């Protein structure tokens with residue numbers, strides 16, 4: 001076992017875990033943050049996306065040992081039902097959410113893409129940024145619309 | 156895996172500490188870079204190494220040193236960092252494109268060049284054919300020789316199963332600035348995000364008369380391991396950068412490959428698309444010239 005310190009959504013969390021445990025399992029099973037979803041567990045689908053020191057990371061393939069001492073942002077830290085984040089509000093306004101399975105990961109990646117300097121405000125750039133977020137309901141166009149709307153507002 | 160203790164992970168801050176940790180951990184202990192290959196070992200029905208030594212906190216392995224005559228890339232540099240750092244250099248465009256186009260953004264934020272080069276039994280590695288066409292040199296350190304690290308041309312490195320393992324760490328990948336233009340062309344079945352069914356990387360020098368003077372061409376994902384296509388390199392010597400003509404030469408030589416069957420595509424398909432990819436590579440080089 002290894003002692004690990006994570007800065008999860010701004011709060012310092014200390015825990016002990018086997019060092020190769022996927023960060024995803026630590027978040028869900030130890031910290032009870034179940035927003036990140038285990039779907040493919042092989043880095044392809046993006047349902048487990050978190051921001052590690054601000055950059056998108058697939059939590060299913062991130063050994064917790066490599067997250068030690070770093071900041072982890074999960075979908076829980078990005079907004080609440082009462083106070084949704086700009087990305088969450090835009091997704092709702094654009095009626096982008098279908099079954100919702102991909103959305104925790106989508107919200108995390110879109111939060112990164114819509115922060116200043118991370119993505120050009122074009123359809124192609126947003127789509128390239130979403131290559132690792134699969135939506136099985138294939139609602140991509142409205143998701144891209146929502147992202148571009150947030151980028152427009154931010155300027 | 157069942158019954159074995161979960162592997163410990165050491166997280167050293169310096170290369171000598173990492174080498175010491177590797178040899179202390181004993182036989183079979185292995186470096187852990189981005190983990191994007193290692194973490195999927197259970198899915199491939201492979202056992203984990205008995206112990207791992209993480210490389211991500213070692214500053215010297217995360218550096219890219221750019222000089223006039225060469226670029227030295229630390230083994231723990233991520234695909235995302237590499238794509239960004241190499242984007243200004245047209246002679247290294249093959250490696251920049253390989254790094255920028257592989258996998259997906261989150262995987263590129265974690266996956267390293269050293270991991271791509273050292274993942275065993277990985278036919279579809281994008282960076283490897285790019286490194287073959289750029290004639291890269293691989294630097295390796297071991298506890299017995301931490302300072303005087305061994306240097307091997309990438310082809311010799313790939314051919315030698317003992318080049319990694321046994322407490323060795325790839326420290327840097329060194330590329331000579333050739334001034335030639337290079338290109339990396341890949342064919343995934345979706346537009347992006349999945350493994351390419353075939354890869355062509357090429358670095359080609361064109362003389363005054365517009366004719367090919369030197370060529371290094373590498374093919375990935377078609378056979379079990381990436382390799383140079385020396386037959387085609389020789390055949391295009393003296394030719395103009397005419398995509399159709401060179402694709403036809405590639406078609407006549409393609410039967411020398413025996414394609415591997417895989418989930419994304421059968422072997423014959425991987426060989427069949429090669430001439431088209433060669434044509435695309437030549438078209439890209441001609442357009443840039």
Ligand SMILES: Cc1cc2nc3c(=O)[nH]c(=O)nc-3n(C[C@@H](O)[C@@H](O)[C@H](O)COP(=O)(O)OP(=O)(O)OC[C@H]3O[C@@H](n4cnc5c(N)ncnc54)[C@H](O)[C@@H]3O)c2cc1C
Pocket residue numbers: 042043044061185186187188189190191192193194210230231256257258259262265266267268269270271272273274275279280281282319320323324325326348349350351
């Ligand atoms: C969803 C997904 C899509 C992918 N798509 C692509 C793709 O399109 N193209 C592609 O090329 N790859 C792709 N990959 C594979 C990706 O895992 C590798 O490209 C990656 O480069 C491995 O690097 P890593 O740092 O994560 O390696 P790790 O998993 O950390 O290590 C891999 C192996 O290399 C060894 N190793 C690592 N560093 C060193 C070193 N410095 N010295 C000695 N040994 C070392 C380790 O011991 C291990 O055996 C994909 C992966 C995923 C999850």
Ligand code: FES
Pocket residue numbers: 037038039040041042043044045046047048049058059060061
């Ligand atoms: S569960 Fe991590 S990418 Fe699919």
Ligand code: FES
Pocket residue numbers: 097098099100101102103134135136137138139
């Ligand atoms: S909304 Fe159903 S998977 Fe995206």
